[in-house]
């Protein structure tokens with residue numbers, strides 16, 4: 048069993064909870080309330096900026112040229128391609144780019160992005176790899192689950208298409224190899240990697256919950 052297999056086994060209950068979440072099931076069916084999707088898009092836009100930051104910092108910590116090139120390439124892909132999809136979704140909802148950039152993060156988005164950015168600055172390359180893994184593998188697995196549940200095309204089909212695309216699969220496969228490589232090279236870091244992986248996975252679950260419940264600050 049590879050180290051990534053072990054992590055996925057440890058996080059299996061979190062994966063199952065994500066697949067069963069009403070945001071996921073209703074998005075798959077095309078019945079998700081527009082307000083919940085809008086909340087996801089605006090918060091995810093803020094999330095993605097820090098996610099790209101994480102890849103950039105990871106790139107600067109990489110020991111070899113190939114890993115550095117790949118991680119910095121992913122950062123660029125997120126800023127360019129993935130955030131473009133969000134800009135398109137937002138435009139459909141009458142949200143401008145300036146609006147997207149000025150949205151205030153709600154508590155779950157603050158918690159998740161702070162965790163990722165802190166791991167990027169303070170963690171080792173192995174912890175960073177483990178923290179990234181649920182963001183990639185989780186979205187691929189959840190989107191594949193959505194594709195299996197979906198019955199025909201609807202307004203959220205581009206979301207499912209994006210996260211089941213060949214490019215996203217390849218990026219996820221690379222991330223998984225990166226986790227396995229770090230697991231092999233740094234056996235002393237397995238506990239720290241597992242903790243980073245599980246924290247990210249739990250925050251992935253919270254992110255769906257945040258969007259579905261339209262989470263806001265209680266006090267402005």
Ligand SMILES: Cc1ncc(CN)c(N)n1
Nearest residue numbers: 091094182183186251254
């Ligand atoms: C919260 C979250 N996690 C992961 C992904 C996939 N990059 C995303 N867009 N948003």
